[in-house]
Amino acid sequence: MRSIATMDQSEHIKGILLTATAVLILSPDALLVRLISCDVWTLLFWRCLLTGVTTSVLLMIRYRRRFWQSFYAVGKAGLFSAATIVCGSILFVNSLKQTTAANTLIILAATPVISSLLSFLLLKEKIARHTWIAIIICFGGILLIFSGSLKTGLLFGDLLALGATFMWASNLVILRHGRHVNMIPANVLGNLAVVPVAFIVGGTPLPLTPIDTGYLLLLGGLLLPVSFAIITLSPRYLPAPEVSLILLVETILGPIWVWLFLREVPAPTTLIAGLLILATLICHTLISLRTTRTVPG
Secondary structure (H helix, E strand, O other): OHHHHHHHHHHHHHHHHHHHHHHHHHOOHHHHHHHOOOOHHHHHHHHHHHHHHHHHHHHHHHHHHHHHHHHHOOHHHHHHHHHHHHHHHHHHHHHHHHOOHHHHHHHHOOHHHHHHHHHHHHOOOOOOHHHHHHHHHHHHHHHHHHHHHHHHOOHHHHHHHHHHHHHHHHHHHHHHHOOOOOOHHHHHHHHHHHHHHHHHHOOOOOOOOHHHHHHHHHHHHHHHHHHHHHHHHHHHOOOHHHHHHHHOHHHHHHHHHHHHHHOOOOOHHHHHHHHHHHHHHHHHHHHHHHHHHHOOO
């Protein structure tokens, strides 16, 4: 019994370390998007192309001869997932260019509870009382951010972030519906599908400045694909609510990176809304985690 308990504890620690590592790797994402000076469509072109190619290489190493079969296996659900990634990526990057990093990341933090709402509307899944409370409070916090942005002219960027949040939440619903299939190939398809869209809309892939090239290689060639790959492994060792709890750290680290390098200070309403949303999500996650652990079997 002791050896089994020790093994379970070891697996749990491994899951925490994996998820924490993924968050640390992913946290400079918003900063790098802000530092890249090329136009938003060129940024999207290279960001998604490099992410798609690097993730494909990781998949090729994982599946080898079954590489192409892994794409076929995602089916219609995978195509819907890819579509949400296309829309979400475009909305997210444009949001970071139109509003503060803190506004974008705090609004995106509401993704888990919005996915619960979409599951209720689309899949007729029941929602617990504490989840309904979290949904109402999170939307209240988002409205508070909007009210502050009306005075600073950042409302459009905030609306783009809300759109991205609904896209990521929709993707979570799709992934949960098709959880028996590895959906990483759908992520590849979604990223690669952004490339022609960005090019047609107005992206000019060449020339790039050496600094932008370095930032894009770091972001799309390393940080995004590696962090995503690690995050997909985390639920094997941790309950989903605990993974979500650790991932909330990015909402704090992201704006800190931007403040350290760009001296971008969030508005008072954003700070209040951020504290409200984060406190709500932490409490909701802890309750969900406690419920998960007390369910028999």
